[in-house]
Amino acid sequence: MGISSGSSSQTRWGDTLFRGLHKLNAVTRPDNYPIPHTDALLEKLGRAQFISTLDLTKGYWQVPLDESTEKSSAFITHVGLYEFNVLLFGLRNAPTTFQKLVDSLRAGLAESAVAYLDDVAIFSDSWENTWSICKKSSSA
Numbered sequence: 001m002g003i004s005s006g007s008s009s010q011t012r013w014g015d016t017l018f019r020g021l022h023k024l025n026a027v028t029r030p031d032n033y034p035i036p037h038t039d040a041l042l043e044k045l046g047r048a049q050f051i052s053t054l055d056l057t058k059g060y061w062q063v064p065l066d067e068s069t070e071k072s073s074a075f076i077t078h079v080g081l082y083e084f085n086v087l088l089f090g091l092r093n094a095p096t097t098f099q100k101l102v103d104s105l106r107a108g109l110a111e112s113a114v115a116y117l118d119d120v121a122i123f124s125d126s127w128e129n130t131w132s133i134c135k136k137s138s139s140a
Contacts, residue, residue, distance in 0.1 A: 024072055025092040033096040041114045041121070048123035050130040054137075056118040060098055063087035109137055 045051060065073065065085055073084040073091070087094050095117055102115040112133045113122045122137060124130040 021090045025090075028092040031093040031096040033100050035095060035099055036114070036116055038116060041116055044114055045121060045123050047125075049125045050127050051121055051123045052130055052134055054120040054122070056102070056120065059102075059118045060087040060089060060094060063098065063101060106137065109133060113137060 063086060065087060070083045070085055073088065074081055076082075087097060099115070099117055102117070102120065106113045106115055106120065109122070112124055112129075113120060115121075120137075122130060122133050124133060
């Protein structure tokens with residue numbers, strides 16, 4: 001199951017793939033978009049009475065790659081050449097790309113929602129307000 005480097009049948013597909021991304025990441029210009037500090041996010045949540053959390057499970061896989069990046073993500077197996085068409089873990093700028101997307105989605109909720117990569121916390125001083133914000137965020 002997966003791609004093997006030939007040295008061990010125990011090699012996992014992801015381990016082999018990420019070793020291949022090392023060369024791509026070495027020549028990729030870093031995106032310096034800031035990832036929030038968790039202590040600042042926790043401080044913002046400090047006065048909230050109600051907090052709802054969302055985990056954007058597999059969120060990276062919902063972000064399409066542009067065509068030039070698809071070509072750069074190519075890898076070879078014993079059955080052919082493949083290219084990723086969605087954002088994958090291991091790419092140098094994947095975290096900042098995803099953080100930018102999540103920040104843009106919560107733009108109208110900046111005073112009542114914080115995000116750290118794929119984790120979003122919606123907060124308020126009352127359950128009714130928190131629920132209202134959750135409904136707004138799901139329609140964004």
